[in-house]
Amino acid sequence: KEHSRLRWINLNSAIASVDEGADIMAGLTQNPKTLPCRYFYDDRGSELFEQICDLREYYPTRTEQAILETYAAEIAKMTGSCHLIELGSGSSRKTRLLLEAYSEVVQELQYYPIDVSSGILKTTALDLLEQYPKLKLCGLAGTYEQALAELPSAELENRMLIFLGSTLGNLNDEQTHKFFTQVQQALKPGEFFLLGVDLQKSVEIIEAAYNDSQGVTAAFNLNILNHINQRFQGNFSLNNFAHWAFYNQVDNQIEMHLRSLVNQTVFLEALDLEVSLQAGETIRTEISRKFHIPTLISVLETHAFQTLQVWTDPQSWFGLLLCQR
Ligand code: AVJ
Numbered sequence: 001k002e003h004s005r006l007r008w009i010n011l012n013s014a015i016a017s018v019d020e021g022a023d024i025m026a027g028l029t030q031n032p033k034t035l036p037c038r039y040f041y042d043d044r045g046s047e048l049f050e051q052i053c054d055l056r057e058y059y060p061t062r063t064e065q066a067i068l069e070t071y072a073a074e075i076a077k078m079t080g081s082c083h084l085i086e087l088g089s090g091s092s093r094k095t096r097l098l099l100e101a102y103s104e105v106v107q108e109l110q111y112y113p114i115d116v117s118s119g120i121l122k123t124t125a126l127d128l129l130e131q132y133p134k135l136k137l138c139g140l141a142g143t144y145e146q147a148l149a150e151l152p153s154a155e156l157e158n159r160m161l162i163f164l165g166s167t168l169g170n171l172n173d174e175q176t177h178k179f180f181t182q183v184q185q186a187l188k189p190g191e192f193f194l195l196g197v198d199l200q201k202s203v204e205i206i207e208a209a210y211n212d213s214q215g216v217t218a219a220f221n222l223n224i225l226n227h228i229n230q231r232f233q234g235n236f237s238l239n240n241f242a243h244w245a246f247y248n249q250v251d252n253q254i255e256m257h258l259r260s261l262v263n264q265t266v267f268l269e270a271l272d273l274e275v276s277l278q279a280g281e282t283i284r285t286e287i288s289r290k291f292h293i294p295t296l297i298s299v300l301e302t303h304a305f306q307t308l309q310v311w312t313d314p315q316s317w318f319g320l321l322l323c324q325r
Contacts, residue, residue, distance in 0.1 A: 011142025028275045037286040042227040043119035048220040057208045063318040064196050071311045072101035079192050081106040086162040087144050089113030092124050114140040114147040148182040159191045166198035169289035180303035193323040197291040203247045210245035218243035233269035253289040257282035
């Protein structure tokens with residue numbers, strides 16, 4: 001079926017894949033070892049993440065969804081007509097609520113989903129076009145950095161950059177600063193930034209969300225090794241690692257690790273990299289920070305973003321911030 005309302009931009013250049021190898025190399029040669037969490041999201045990883053979102057223990061997705069259900073219309077009213085650009089759109093399941101709200105206030109609805117997983121991007125795009133006859137969609141396959149650098153600014157008037165699901169929590173202080181600087185540069189004064197963040201709460205609730213009883217999070221964590229095996233001709237054996245997630249109360253963040261169960265040496269042919277792990281040693285695969293709204297608002301302020309409104313759920317588990325550049 002022909003789609004006149006669909007366009008694609010592929011941001012993955014040859015240079016980028018050299019860079020990717022470099023960050024894997026850096027992570028696995030430092031002490032303690034780490035891996036960049038965006039490698040979770042190959043097509044299988046994106047599927048597993050969708051399953052995580054449906055887990056009883058994983059509260060962030062449904063809490064953010066509930067906030068959007070209640071306030072999407074109010075958000076659209078506050079910003080007025082604008083084009084929607086989403087970083088890490090995945091299945092766009094929460095964004096549908098915004099698409100519906102904005103289709104009430106705009107003439108021509110334009111949506112730019114950006115994701116590293118082109119598989120999920122394509123499936124979602126076709127699905128959305130079918131569901132929203134007014135929608136024009138331009139999918140961008142690539143990383144946030146690539147996308148922000150090449151945001152199609154010239155052709156668009158008034159934009160809102162959407163960053164949901166508390167993906168901001170994956171960034172440390174330095175990366176957050178870099179990211180906000182890029183967002184600030186990508187947007188013009190007056191344009192909007194909609195940010196969803198997971199908030200600080202009791203350790204039990206948070207830890208349960210990353211240690212689900214069905215083991216989906218464990219499978220998601222381990223899948224990063226499969227992805228790296230495929231991408232860099234590696235020989236990680238998943239049987240030799242175990243999922244480990246805990247809340248670090250000093251830094252207010254969940255940390256996900258893969259713990260080596262044996263003394264082992266792994267080889268990544270494409271990087272000509274040999275990695276030795278001792279039994280018990282871990283590779284940290286993700287941090288997921290939990291936020292304090294007033295602190296976040298002041299960080300945003302130092303990056304030229306004014307927070308116009310904050311919405312939360314009745315338990316204040318999750319926050320949605322509408323900011324203006
Ligand atoms: C989509 C990155 C926000 O940190 O909660 C879910 C990813 N990791 N379970 C999160 C994730 C483990 C998720 N983010």
